[in-house]
Amino acid sequence: MYVCLCHGITDKAIKQAVREEGIGNLRQLKQHLGVGSQCGRCIQMAQSIIDNTIIDE
Numbered sequence: 001m002y003v004c005l006c007h008g009i010t011d012k013a014i015k016q017a018v019r020e021e022g023i024g025n026l027r028q029l030k031q032h033l034g035v036g037s038q039c040g041r042c043i044q045m046a047q048s049i050i051d052n053t054i055i056d057e
């Protein structure tokens with residue numbers, strides 16, 4: 001599922017960035033994938049995916 005339409009980023013890509021690249025917060029995710037850097041509509045969803053992925057570890 002697409003989370004960030006502006007950058008074409010899926011939930012899978014975000015989970016992978018958290019697990020494999022050590023991304024731990026929205027700021028890092030923004031720098032890494034660009035998520036949330038345009039319209040910002042994806043920010044809440046992206047944040048909860050980061051949180052849930054970290055909890056799952």
Ligand code: FES
Binds near residue numbers: 003006007040
């Ligand atoms: Fe992510 Fe617009 S949907 S910045």
